[in-house]
Amino acid sequence: xxxxxxxxxxxxxxxxxxxxxxxxxxxxxxxxxxxxxxxxxxxxxxxxxxxxxxxxxxxxxxxxxxxxxxx
Ligand SMILES: [Zn+2]
Numbered sequence: 001x002x003x004x005x006x007x008x009x010x011x012x013x014x015x016x017x018x019x020x021x022x023x024x025x026x027x028x029x030x031x032x033x034x035x036x037x038x039x040x041x042x043x044x045x046x047x048x049x050x051x052x053x054x055x056x057x058x059x060x061x062x063x064x065x066x067x068x069x070x071x
Pocket of ligand 1: 023025027035037
């Protein structure tokens with residue numbers, strides 16, 4: 001049995017997003033768009049969780065689609 005399911009990946013992505021929003025809410029630095037170290041780490045965790053979610057959602061298509069937003 002694998003513990004890595006699309007549902008688990010979705011929960012992780014949502015949790016990462018909630019954590020990030022909660023941090024921004026209480027962090028003056030991030031609210032002024034001057035990322036603090038904690039905010040940067042949380043945004044990276046959010047990206048990772050969302051990438052994992054996309055991979056988990058499409059197990060038959062392991063190659064990630066090209067992204068115009070990422071240089
Ligand atoms: Zn912050």
